[in-house]
Amino acid sequence: MAMPGSTGQPTLTLSRVAFDAVLFDLDGVITRTAKLHIAAWKTMFDDYLEQRARRLGETFQPFDPDRDYREFVDGKARHDGVVGFLASRGIVLPLGDPGDPPERESVWGLANRKNRLYLDLLATRGVEVFPSTLTLIRRLRALGFKVAVVSASKNCAEVLRAAGIAALFDARVDGLDLERDRLRGKPAPDSFLAAARRLGVDPARAVVVEDAIAGVQAGRAGRFGGVLGVDRTGHRDALAAAGAHWVVADLEEVAAVPA
Template identity: 45%
Template sequence: MKGHGARPAPPRAVVLDTDGVLIDSAAVHAAAWKTAFDGCLPGWADRAGNGEPFDADADYRRYVDGRSRYEGAAAFLAARGIRLPAGTPDGRPGCDTVRAVAARKEQAFRDALRVRPVTAFRDASRALAALRSLSVPAAAVSASRHARALLASAGTDRLLTTVVDGEDAAGLGLAGKPDPALFLHAAHVLGVRPQDCAVVEDALAGVLAGRRGRFGLVVGVDRTPDRRTTEALREHGAHLVVTDLMECVEAVWGAGP
């Protein structure tokens, strides 16, 4: 879709990841995963490829960031060569099944939220307000079932057109990232075609999902102090990598502060 000049018209809508893009919750998720995995690794020593502790930066981004709890647990276990039965959805936290490990993470995450409330990134609120002033509808997407509650507690939900989270994914049978199903559903709810919509993501799996869904623009967000994920985001398909969301809004929609 072209504008009057040589530059393509900006996307008509935007779908944004939640954890690490809109709200400062990625570190809480990463710490909860570390608690879950590291507490089990000694018991898995006889079947683990190595007993190295879970790396809350590298392992988090590579295996669990952007995925559902079950898929994240399964990906890390597979990478370590650890074979566990799937378990049942109502299983208690533990180390003997994939779902039990996922439940350990959920328990650790809930415990962390009691002492560390999640807040919105300052640039996220500014960017969403700017998009609203431009009449660009915005959807938040997350594999987490906590997304709606966390967005509401951070005060970000009022600036969004819709939210698609883990509850929706479970109810509709939507596959998790790097499958684009969550993003495609959000674009459908916003009433736009993927090619007329932007995806904004900090997770490698999310960037890959945006490209697989054939979205018109895929923006990577690198909030690390030394921009250590910029190259990986580009390698996974990001058309543009920014350090904050206002940089994205200014570059894509031409809206300044």
């Protein structure tokens, strides 16, 4: 079945002559876990903002699950998302330490609080995947394309295992790699460039597939041969403005051919 806004027919063709690899974002592209992330971010930020407003005698302004998520946290490492959103509200907290408990009022404390909420949701609701994405990945592999998953999430491996799709990828770069190798998070291109190196491909011969503005910006910053935006939430213009070469409503609109 076509997704809303999708034609249901291929409108873009990826040729093996032009490209050697395709690099996929996880949340919102491969899996439907984006809605779990949004719910976890909203619960964490609303709880924190409401408590802060009560303490300071200010008006509580809740986290907007559309605008705030898309502009400040989508596609970014957790602590970067916390910093970006709080800055939009004029709030500055101490960075703290990655080991901060979720109750601590620090950037890392809030980031860890959000992660705890997300993992609880993941455990109770499970992982859904987009069938059209898996169909495209299997087609790409059959044609000799190399395939990687690139995510800011430290839970990427667990999500792939829970969905039973870990074996579909030739390489994985995730939040654990960013921390260990001191890579900058999206919109910097570091994670995608690291994936291209692991695959042994030139970025100019690879396509980045993203649904987040920060991810599209990262693909363009890395000078990848193609950046494909996936618009499942009605933000086609924003993805195009961020630099996507092509924007589709669903990956069923993408075909792959040997030549």
